[in-house]
Amino acid sequence: MTAPLTQTEERTAPPADGGATDGATGGSAASAGTPPEESTATQPAQEQESVQDAVFDLRDVSVQYGSFIAVGNITMKVPRHQVTAFIGPSGCGKSTLLRCLNRMNDLVPGASVSGELIYNGEDVYAAEVDPAEVRRRIGMVFQKPNPFPKSIYDNVAFGPRLNAYAGDLDDLVQQSLERVGLWNEVKDKLKESGHALSGGQQQRLCIARAIAVEPDVLLMDEPCSALDPIATLKIEDLIHELKSTYSIVIVTHNMQQAARVSDRTAFFSVNIDDHQGMRTGRLVEYDHTTKIFNNPAQQRTEDYVTGRFG
Ligand SMILES: Nc1ncnc2c1ncn2[C@@H]1O[C@H](COP(=O)(O)OP(=O)(O)OP(=O)(O)O)[C@@H](O)[C@H]1O
Numbered sequence: 001m002t003a004p005l006t007q008t009e010e011r012t013a014p015p016a017d018g019g020a021t022d023g024a025t026g027g028s029a030a031s032a033g034t035p036p037e038e039s040t041a042t043q044p045a046q047e048q049e050s051v052q053d054a055v056f057d058l059r060d061v062s063v064q065y066g067s068f069i070a071v072g073n074i075t076m077k078v079p080r081h082q083v084t085a086f087i088g089p090s091g092c093g094k095s096t097l098l099r100c101l102n103r104m105n106d107l108v109p110g111a112s113v114s115g116e117l118i119y120n121g122e123d124v125y126a127a128e129v130d131p132a133e134v135r136r137r138i139g140m141v142f143q144k145p146n147p148f149p150k151s152i153y154d155n156v157a158f159g160p161r162l163n164a165y166a167g168d169l170d171d172l173v174q175q176s177l178e179r180v181g182l183w184n185e186v187k188d189k190l191k192e193s194g195h196a197l198s199g200g201q202q203q204r205l206c207i208a209r210a211i212a213v214e215p216d217v218l219l220m221d222e223p224c225s226a227l228d229p230i231a232t233l234k235i236e237d238l239i240h241e242l243k244s245t246y247s248i249v250i251v252t253h254n255m256q257q258a259a260r261v262s263d264r265t266a267f268f269s270v271n272i273d274d275h276q277g278m279r280t281g282r283l284v285e286y287d288h289t290t291k292i293f294n295n296p297a298q299q300r301t302e303d304y305v306t307g308r309f310g
Contacts, residue, residue, distance in 0.1 A: 005122050005129045005137070051077035051264075055217060055247040056101060061115035063096050063105060070096045071281035074115070076266060083239060083248045085258035085289065088268035089309070093281025094251045097268075098219050101249065102138035103131040120216075139210035143222040145202035147194030147209075152177075152186050155194045155205055159213040176208040180238055200231025207238065211246070218242065220250040224257065236261050255305060258289065265292040267301045 054077035062072040071093025078084050078101075086094040096105065103124060105111040117124045124134055136159075147155050156173045165172065173190070177183040182204045186197070194205050203223060210218060220239070224232040239248060239261045252258050258265050266286040270279050285292060285301045296302045303309055 005119070005124070005133050006126075051079045053080045054078060055080040055120060056249075057116075057118040059116040059118070061097070061100070061113065061117050063093065063100050064110075064112050064114075065108070066110045069278060069280045071268070074283050076283060076286050078247065078249060079264060080247045081243055081245075082263040083243050083250060083261050085262035085265045086249065086251045086268065087253070087255060087258050087265060088281070088284075088304070089270065090253075091279065091281070092268040092270045094268055095221055096281070098221055098249060098251050099140075101217070101219055102140060103134045104140060106131055136213055137215055138217040138219060139213065139215035140219045140221070141203070141206055141210055141223050144226050145199055145206050147197070147202050147205050150194060151191045152194050152197070152205060153190040156208050156212050158209065163213070172212060176212040177205075179211060179242075180204040180208045181234065182208060198231070200227050200234055203227060203231070203235060204238065207235075207242075211242075215246065217247045217249070220248065222251055222253065225253065232257070255293075255307075259293050262289045265289045267292060267296075267298075267304060269300055269304070 056078035058074050058076050058078075061074045063070050074097060086098060088094055099105045099108075100111075100113050100117065101119075101124070105113065113125055119134070119138070122129065148158060150158070153173055156176050157169055160169060160172055174183060174187075177186060182201060185201060186192075186205075189196075194202060197205060203226075207218075207223075224235050227235065236257065239250070242248060243263075250258075250261065264287065267284045268281050269284045271282050272279055285296055285298045287297070291297075292301060293305050296305065
């Protein structure tokens with residue numbers, strides 16, 4: 001049973017954000033074409049099939065930057081030990097929503113969240129919850145690989161050391177690197193800089209760093225967008241492998257990737273409020289990935305996944 005977020009667990013791995021919470025996210029990846037914009041203020045989200053075992057239960061969640069509602073009225077359940085993909089055109093709030101799952105948006109001036117965001121039965125935004133504990137349990141991997149300017153070993157050992165890890169640190173570093181399929185490639189150069197690795201290796205190092213603190217969930221914000229196709233396939237294979245242990249939410253612009261790696265897909269789009277001209281991200285459709293890509297319920301989803309806008 002998972003300990004409450006308000007308690008500091010007796011643990012052998014550290015707090016913080018999996019050591020992987022620095023680095024930039026957001027606004028990226030130009031998309032082709034012009035998305036159809038709807039003047040309706042609200043497009044009801046549909047969850048076609050209930051999720052039996054949810055790691056997150058979002059109830060009418062909206063995220064604002066100042067008075068601007070970036071993403072609004074999101075109600076959905078994210079399944080445990082599955083991969084959930086967030087897709088949709090640029091600016092529809094995918095990264096914003098992802099970042100609020102582990103309170104990364106707390107670090108953005110002016111950002112605020114309303115509604116209820118329940119993680120394992122607890123409100124992530126309750127006053128008594130420690131955001132650092134949230135970020136330890138819910139790790140993050142960013143678009144651009146962002147190893148610390150330290151050795152390969154020290155990158156992985158960073159979080160555990162912060163938490164005065166009581167076990168065998170060498171073992172933990174090795175296991176974490178093995179888990180991401182990097183051990184054989186780096187075992188003879190653990191003292192070399194993480195920056196000396198290739199982009200794909202750096203991203204796997206960042207994933208090793210994130211899992212070294214034994215999180216429950218991994219959030220991935222376009223983790224392959226800076227990688228070549230071979231490195232991308234390695235990360236996708238790794239995502240498949242990791243979901244037996246972690247619940248994973250991934251933002252991706254690559255629809256083939258969403259189709260390949262995810263069990264469920266949430267499609268977001270932007271609605272325009274006629275009165276205020278506000279462009280707010282909405283959840284258009286959320287379902288099994290096969291349904292979203294082969295037989296979506298909404299025309300907008302079909303248009304997007306077939307590349308008619310994007
Ligand atoms: N720190 C911020 N301050 C103010 N507005 C922001 C901030 N970050 C994002 N936004 C705005 O919130 C909206 C949603 O942005 P977000 O990056 O979440 O969308 P996205 O769907 O992830 O886009 P992309 O696919 O281009 O990464 C956009 O209108 C964006 O300009």
